Amino acid sequence: MTNIVIVFLRDLLPIFILICYATEIPQHFAYSKGKWITMVVIGVLGSVVIWGNVEIFVDWFEGAGMEVVYTLMIMLSYLMFVLAWLASPKNAKALLFTGVALFVCYKLTEFLIFFEVVTQQQVGFLNAGLGVIFGIGICSSFAVLFKFALSQIGQTKYRYFIILCWSMFLAGLLSQISPLLAQVDFVNTGVSVFNLSDYVSDSSEYGHLLNALIGYESSPDATYLAIYSIAFLVSLLVYKFRRGQQHAVISGALSHE
Amino acid sequence: MGSIKPFSTIYSCITLLLLTASSLALAELKVFTLTLENHVFTPQEIQIPANQKVKLVIENKDDLAEEFDSFDLNRERVIFANKKASIYIGPLEPGRYEFFGEFNPHTARGYVVVKEENKDD
Numbered sequence: 451m452t453n454i455v456i457v458f459l460r461d462l463l464p465i466f467i468l469i470c471y472a473t474e475i476p477q478h479f480a481y482s483k484g485k486w487i488t489m490v491v492i493g494v495l496g497s498v499v500i501w502g503n504v505e506i507f508v509d510w511f512e513g514a515g516m517e518v519v520y521t522l523m524i525m526l527s528y529l530m531f532v533l534a535w536l537a538s539p540k541n542a543k544a545l546l547f548t549g550v551a552l553f554v555c556y557k558l559t560e561f562l563i564f565f566e567v568v569t570q571q572q573v574g575f576l577n578a579g580l581g582v583i584f585g586i587g588i589c590s591s592f593a594v595l596f597k598f599a600l601s602q603i604g605q606t607k608y609r610y611f612i613i614l615c616w617s618m619f620l621a622g623l624l625s626q627i628s629p630l631l632a633q634v635d636f637v638n639t640g641v642s643v644f645n646l647s648d649y650v651s652d653s654s655e656y657g658h659l660l661n662a663l664i665g666y667e668s669s670p671d672a673t674y675l676a677i678y679s680i681a682f683l684v685s686l687l688v689y690k691f692r693r694g695q696q697h698a699v700i701s702g703a704l705s706h707e
Numbered sequence: 708m709g710s711i712k713p714f715s716t717i718y719s720c721i722t723l724l725l726l727t728a729s730s731l732a733l734a735e736l737k738v739f740t741l742t743l744e745n746h747v748f749t750p751q752e753i754q755i756p757a758n759q760k761v762k763l764v765i766e767n768k769d770d771l772a773e774e775f776d777s778f779d780l781n782r783e784r785v786i787f788a789n790k791k792a793s794i795y796i797g798p799l800e801p802g803r804y805e806f807f808g809e810f811n812p813h814t815a816r817g818y819v820v821v822k823e824e825n826k827d828d
Contacts, residue, residue, distance in 0.1 A: 571771070
């Protein structure tokens with residue numbers, strides 16, 4: 451059961467966190483509840499399709515099929531979220547719609563594979579049921595607290611901190627492609643640059659929580675750090691560029707008056 | 708007819724070079740095998756050389772899927788029932804790196820022990 455809770459933290463907590471950000475960055479995620487439900491439902495359907503055909507995908511690219519599929523979903527999802535800052539409101543909605551659906555699809559596929567096996571085991575069903583209750587409880591409790599914290603920060607002059615956290619969340623998402631591609635030998639990674647596992651290990655609850663929030667890795671390699679840094683900076687710079695454009699438009703309008 | 712197409716020649720050369728390079732890289736790569744049966748990894752400890760990338764082939768002989776998971780190695784991969792999967796690990800510093808089966812973490816556990824290779828070996 452503990453294992454199911456951990457898997458909830460790993461696979462489903464990021465979806466809850468995404469929803470928290472979405473409701474606290476309204477200029478970026480200007481959606482009605484109906485649209486949100488549609489986005490999540492499309493993501494769920496996508497993950498069910500991949501999960502149903504997972505053994506076919508696995509055999510692609512000489513056994514690296516799932517890693518390639520996951521990498522594509524992660525990269526596209528990141529691109530959609532970042533490019534949405536630059537797009538017109540109509541296009542931004544389409545980009546975000548796709549980004550959220552891909553994100554949900556990626557996270558839920560991993561969870562469904564795990565859940566299928568657990569429920570097939572002899573003593574698994576009761577444990578799985580209890581694990582789901584605890585998992586949903588922990589994720590939703592955390593989401594409520596996190597949303598409260600974000601909304602409080604959003605009312606202060608430190609609102610920019612939310613964008614920093616959002617950029618770290620996106621950087622954590624994109625840097626997940628590094629171990630995925632390294633394990634199928636598509637990229638080379640070196641030895642760990644540093645090791646923080648004595649403070650917060652990846653296997654601990656805090657490790658999982660920080661991983662879901664900001665993509666924490668206790669012993670990252672240079673490739674992971676490079677992808678993380680670039681993804682973080684690109685997300686911030688794109689936001690700053692968009693802010694600059696908005697200020698220019700406002701200043702221009704005021705000077706005409 | 709019969710003329711040499713420059714693009715296809717260049718493409719063939721590049722493909723040949725890439726294939727040669729990858730086969731040379733594979734030739735140097737050490738391969739280690741793990742078997743999963745009754746939700747237990749055999750052997751439960753494998754020794755690999757330090758600072759080298761190696762290939763780990765995992766064969767799942769069970770009728771249920773298992774996920775090879777390791778926080779220490781930063782790897783996780785599902786191995787479907789009665790199938791094999793490969794994972795590349797390293798280069799790693801000397802030490803003990805734990806791995807486990809995510810779906811059966813109490814029984815499916817093991818270690819990758821990384822040791823400096825003796826030059827006399």
